[in-house]
Amino acid sequence: xxxxxxxxxxxxxxxxxxxxxxxxxxxxxxxxxxxxxxxxxxxxxxxxxxxxxxxxxxxxxxxxxxxxxxxxxxxxxxxxxxxxxxxxxxxxxxxxxxxxxxxxxxxxxxxxxxxxxxxxxxxxxxxxxxxxxxxxxxxxxxxxxxxxxxxxxxxxxxxxxxxxxxxxxxxxxxxxxxxxxxxxxxxxxxxxxxxxxxxxxxx
Numbered sequence: 001x002x003x004x005x006x007x008x009x010x011x012x013x014x015x016x017x018x019x020x021x022x023x024x025x026x027x028x029x030x031x032x033x034x035x036x037x038x039x040x041x042x043x044x045x046x047x048x049x050x051x052x053x054x055x056x057x058x059x060x061x062x063x064x065x066x067x068x069x070x071x072x073x074x075x076x077x078x079x080x081x082x083x084x085x086x087x088x089x090x091x092x093x094x095x096x097x098x099x100x101x102x103x104x105x106x107x108x109x110x111x112x113x114x115x116x117x118x119x120x121x122x123x124x125x126x127x128x129x130x131x132x133x134x135x136x137x138x139x140x141x142x143x144x145x146x147x148x149x150x151x152x153x154x155x156x157x158x159x160x161x162x163x164x165x166x167x168x169x170x171x172x173x174x175x176x177x178x179x180x181x182x183x184x185x186x187x188x189x190x191x192x193x194x195x196x197x198x199x200x201x202x203x
Contacts, residue, residue, distance in 0.1 A: 153200075
């Protein structure tokens with residue numbers, strides 16, 4: 001037997017239905033706002049992280065007119081004559097530079113180490129290592145050109161560091177690589193790498 005639902009009962013029924021819908025929509029709306037706010041927070045955090053201490057760090061670039069980045073190092077620079085380098089995009093706050101050259105093929109064998117290069121200098125001329133000495137222990141870290149075994153090709157990496165200080169040491173006559181790099185800790189504003197290769201040959 002079908003019962004007849006009066007108008008008042010229908011009003012109550014629809015009121016409850018609409019109340020449930022409104023609460024559901026409110027929850028969805030709040031959830032959407034929460035997700036949107038979370039996304040914005042993450043974006044702001046990412047931007048803040050990327051810009052901490054950032055001036056023009058990404059523009060700091062080293063180059064050489066003697067060979068292209070990743071290219072073959074000319075034979076003349078195997079005779080302890082350092083190749084020419086220049087750089088641009090120096091980060092704000094730079095006080096000095098440090099040049100480092102290693103043979104990455106044999107695990108980072110040191111070939112050149114030069115530090116306390118004044119911030120006013122933006123290039124090293126050919127043969128710089130043998131002509132001018134800035135804070136370099138004589139002979140200990142002078143430029144040593146590539147000399148891989150005959151027929152073997154090695155890769156050499158030149159790294160220029162921009163520092164916010166001038167390095168000083170308690171015992172400047174006995175500076176080891178470990179002491180030098182320890183002194184650079186927390187002072188590196190930026191660094192730029194440049195690589196070259198050389199294949200050993202018979203003289």
